[in-house]
Amino acid sequence: MTDQVRVRFAPSPTGYLHVGGLRTALYNYLFAKHHGGKFVLRIEDTDQARKVEGAIENLISTLEWAGIRYDEGPNREGAHGPYIQSERLAIYREHADRLVERGKAYLCFCTPERLEEVRQHQIKAKLNPAYDRHCRDLPLDEAERRQAQGERHVIRMKVPITGDMRFHDLIRGDVTISYDVLDDQVLVKSDGFPTYHLAVVVDDHLMEISHIIRGEEWLPSVPKHILLFQYFGWDVPKLAHLPLLLNPDRSKLSKRQGDVAVEDYRTKGYLKEAIVNFIALLGWNPGDEREIFTLDELIKEFSLERVGKAGAVFNVEKLNWLNFEHLRKKPDAEVLVMLKEHLDRSAVSKRFEDEYLLNVIRAMRERVTFVKDFVEKSPYFFRSPGEYESDVVKKRWQQETPARIRKLAEEFSRLRNPQKEDYEAALHRTAESLKINQRDLVHPVRLAVSGMGAGPGLYDILFILGKEETIRRMNSAIERLI
């Protein structure tokens, strides 16, 4: 075993990448990169019943989208492949046989019916349901004879009857679990596939994993794994069990209470930078008061020592804020690309010049959380107002307003190639000659050209829209608003 840090993310391909899974992947990745080590992606598809078509591809593309690049894994073979467990069946079988030979595991011929019956009896007798070790002491020759006859069987590990397992977890400290709450775990199922417990130990060893960083739900099965490492005569990797991600009601993060698939958030328009940043902060903090991080900064700062022990609620409000912050940090040109992509996908059919869109971006930057907000919060940059917000009309559009707007439109029409300041000066002049406050013109004009009462500075809007469009909208408002 080398001294190099090698960690893995080992999801089972059951459909989509869960945000909890993404965080586990992220922490592994950050830990690996922080220490100049390798990040391995391994697919744990040993349950044939739960196989989902396309899940692996989906998992990989989501991971790559988030910027979490694996060094070894499916489609990126290293020296430890294959990285999909269903392609490693012979390896597991061979190792299981080794354990049987050494008397550390045994063949079990109990039927599911008998197991269920035993379980029912135990429950009735208020005992902990566990395998009764019926086949544990079958003579090896008898077991081999029955196996040769093709009798259906599983392979179970032998867990010591008494004593306990004490181990150290990098996040939780020392943990002790008594053997009498463990049963003789199935290692190889009757379909020949290994269970998680066998596969994870064999693969973590063979792939030279130095640190196992995974969710807290695995903590109770650590003793089984350590036992297996010992039965094989292998070193045990360092362990770190991450706190869980929680629903707002503090139960384990699940569907039903909001979105849990990373792609859901992606579709909603969250930036990968925001999701990664947010998820990193769910259970980890840098120790100072910084909150905005890029992936590279996270790599630099991350340490397991600063990972907390308590579960963390996935709080969308803060994610929104981070999205806002990361979107704001992006250069105009980059936002332009995203806005154009969004426009292509949306119902807005009209084409806009890059320069026009850049102006919209500059005007709206401080006002949007998502790229889609450019259109949703300022639709007037993309089409003339279909209707006017009624409460704003009520407040800003008085009886004398049409005449004033008409006069201002005339003033505007005399401008040649107007800049922002020219609109402002023209409005100022008009207000003076009308002997009214500027705001008595500003608000109605805003309403006329945008249909709304809120938005960027009026002169920014007018400049972006351009003289012709501005005047056209002003006249249109005069006709449509009474």
Added chain:
RNA sequence: GGCCCUAUCGUCUAAGGGUUUAGGACGUGGCCCUCUCAAGGCCAAAAUACGGGUUCGAAUCCCGUUAGGGCUACCA
């Protein structure tokens, strides 16, 4: 039920026994700025689950209680 883990503002968290009138952030409310809305600035409300110990001193260490979560499969 049994076993394991966890417990600081609504949420994410800081404080590694004295530097603490428990700090920051999101969100919430107010004020300032201002053509509106934002952004920004300032301010405010808001927490150590409870009970015992240990100690000169406890959010911090120990025990118990309570609460929450996880696990308890031929699922991962």
